Amino acid sequence: MSGDPQRVLFDINHPAQVHLFRPVIGDLESRGHETLVTSRDKEITTALLDAYEVPHECLSTEGGGLLATAAEMGVKGARLFRLARSFDPDVVVARPNPPAIYVANLLGARTVMLRDTVIPSRVLRACYRGLMLPFVDDLCAPAGFETSLTGGRNHTLGFQELAYLHPDRFEPDRDRLATRGVATDEPYFVLRFAAWEAYHDVGGAGWSTEGKRALIEELDQHGTVYVSSEGDLPEEFSEYELTVPPHLIHDLLYFADLYAGDSQTMATEAALLGTPVIRVNSKVGAHEMRNFEELAERGLLFSFRDEERALQQARDLVAGPAATDWQRRRRELIADKPDVAAYLRDLILDPDGVERRRGEAPITVASS
Template sequence: MRVLFDVTHPALVHLFKHPIRALEERGERVHIASREKDVTTSLLDAYGIDHVALTTASGGPLSRPREFLVRELRLVRLARSLQPDVVVSQVDPAAAHAARLSGARCLVFDDSEPEWAAAALTHPFADVVCTPATFERELGAKHRRYAGYHELAYLHPDRFTPSRDRLERAGVNPDQRYFLVRFVSWNAHHDAGQAGFSPSAKRRLIDTLARHGTVYICSETSLPPDLRRYRLPVSPTLVHDVLAFADLYVGDSQTMATEAAVLGTPAIRSNSFAGDDDMGNFRHLETEYGLIRSIGDEDEAVRQAGAFALTPPTKTWQRRRERLLDETIDVASFVLDTITEVGAR
């Protein structure tokens, strides 16, 4: 079987890395079309996954449509040369169109209801669209739901065990009280019109948390000089170890908030998505499991982060996590099984 993965974001490296390895171990022919976005290609290199970088993410109002066009042309050309049986992606029109134009089947993983525009250009060309069971839209006959979240493809305990030794060797003391903060760039196509922490709120947040422990910042954008001393001093491959032992996660990242939740790390997420029209997975993780607090107002988010930092961690979050794990699946196995089924048709 020939499988082409479209990997355009760091989160997709993690979502697909275990299925990629399993397919390669079975002797399948696996190809990865990557994108220079944040640490995407660095992660692929660190995990020893061969890939071809087709485009580079950049800022500016005209850069995104220009990149989409270039990526579509290059991905179609690559797919036609490889003749894959199945193209696997998240919501990406280029991947869906490349599958259709190369005669491949198209498998899409979607967990973001707000991505209407990209979904409208992707879902019609997909053969199967897989979403978490909490996904709040119906996608018709091609829609498959699973009990879990994308992040359980790599942070399920069958797939990941955090290591104190790895952190200590990298200079992070897992027994020290510390907080992990994540800021994203907000320049993705689905982020148009949305925003996270403002520069002033970032400083207030760091000042607040620093009174109670060490602060580590993981940021997609360059930090101002006064905040650079807080930059996380470890390889991107160790960020989940850092997150697992953190006393609190605070940030405007969607993915890392869910990662914190499935690891049992208390999480405060603040961005303009949080509210009445929020994604189903965040609503469920907050109301059903109490593992995330999603707060649209950045000042309130800073206040709650400070209040939480005053309180020593308890075992409450781990009990909540255990319940979540009892009610969800190893998503990597689901991804692998679905690729095998769709690619063999």
């Protein structure tokens, strides 16, 4: 691995990316490398960065609709170019997005992009492949993704959430939740409902309003219900709205008796923490990700297109005997997986030697 200090720019556009990149940022800085974090004001992204005391430069605010998003990308690209030109990065790390990719190429920086979202629209997939992938040097994605680059390298990287949820990096704390009024020794359930407004959600759907109502009414009979919503929460559910700060969400998920929702990321996080997961999502089946299939095969997650079947599964889980060793299943899965954060660190610093990391099982890396 190169011993020369490097300048690495992380472009963060979504709350999940805060969690994903934070341990890598800390690792790089502890080794004497310089980092710069740029952010987008989307949902709780900037609030999370502030809570974790990660210095960042906010470049834009999420727009509503295609035209507003296009205008935002233009503004963000101009601001990112000015900031990055001053910082002079060796590497730009992000989820694939035009401003980060194009600015990196203009400045001669290497690009490390991480993808984990299925794009169902053929038109959007064509734009993605034609307008962004040709300019990416290293692209990481879970197994089964269509990630062929025209001039770079493809890296198969499984559960990216293990970068921050691996037991070596995350230790749940009951006391942090107790100060927020959460009794971890009593049954409680966490629900997460997506807004379905992102470009990759086009044509997709999750729990209906009627389904949400039935789910909450059922779970409310067995314990406390906490609801987290990406969009505005209907007034009828306001009494269940989650008040725990976002940076404690993984503590909340770990001690929960059940997670249910239609969010992709939080469903994965809950399963990797050993919490039973019920996921309702129209992408189940035709556009399913391999990660969710593996979690289902290991008995950590139940996915449904039909919310009536999902509701029955919820009833069975909360009313039945709690004999299943969910934590054992979690440990068995993690034991089979590599250290994602260490892999990303090595890929950023030394892409040619990334397969030679000592003490790690090899990760499939295929050059296009």
